[in-house]
């Protein structure tokens with residue numbers, strides 16, 4: 001099976017519709033250039049990833065791609081009206097999504113999806129010539145899957161936020177968006193303090209239990225990584241809307257939110273996460289570390 005894309009992120013051009021999977025070469029560059037030669041846009045890896053995470057409605061194929069580190073393309077031969085089992089390569093841990101596209105005038109569906117493979121079944125449309133039954137045809141498959149394990153809780157939460165946003169469950173989407181951001185912050189604070197070596201694991205746990213999220217994103221992030229959320233462009237929106245909404249939902253004082261509010265919360269969670277990702281990278285670079293989150297030397 002052909003595949004591409006080893007990384008979990010989709011880079012999306014900030015000016016046009018071009019998108020591609022983040023690769024090793026992109027990680028080495030300071031600025032990315034659009035893959036479309038007629039587009040002259042240049043942008044940072046962070047802006048490319050942020051845009052990739054935000055473009056979800058225009059192209060349903062992208063809805064899950066940021067959690068899959070492999071994307072397989074494959075064309076199989078089928079007999080119209082018969083089922084065919086399709087095996088995935090060894091090492092697939094989880095399949096996120098399978099799209100099957102018939103290359104002629106028939107219907108196709110996929111069932112029994114596991115990490116080993118799935119069944120592709122085909123049938124004729126209503127009122128089509130039944131003599132097509134049993135004929136050889138082709139089906140194009142597009143599969144989002146994971147072949148490497150990674151345990152980034154915030155990323156899974158962000159994906160749940162996006163899924164709920166697309167499904168129209170807005171208050172759950174807002175809650176997941178903000179918790180994804182908080183999980184990202186806690187993860188980096190925990191590992192940052194551990195690395196510093198002044199506090200035991202138990203003491204770090206207690207510290208993170210005690211502090212409220214506004215002090216974590218400002219005081220503690222400043223102490224460890226010389227960055228604070230209050231310098232982000234839409235800090236006010238985060239503090240007065242998204243954080244407040246999250247508390248209202250968690251405490252049950254408000255349950256109804258609309259699509260615009262959920263889109264805003266998801267988009268701001270993406271911005272806040274990558275605001276810190278960029279600034280943590282800058283901090284690591286400034287102290288001469290060879291690797292950050294999204295750069296390598």
Ligand SMILES: [Zn+2]
Pocket residue numbers: 013014015016017018034035036039040041
């Ligand atoms: Zn472009």
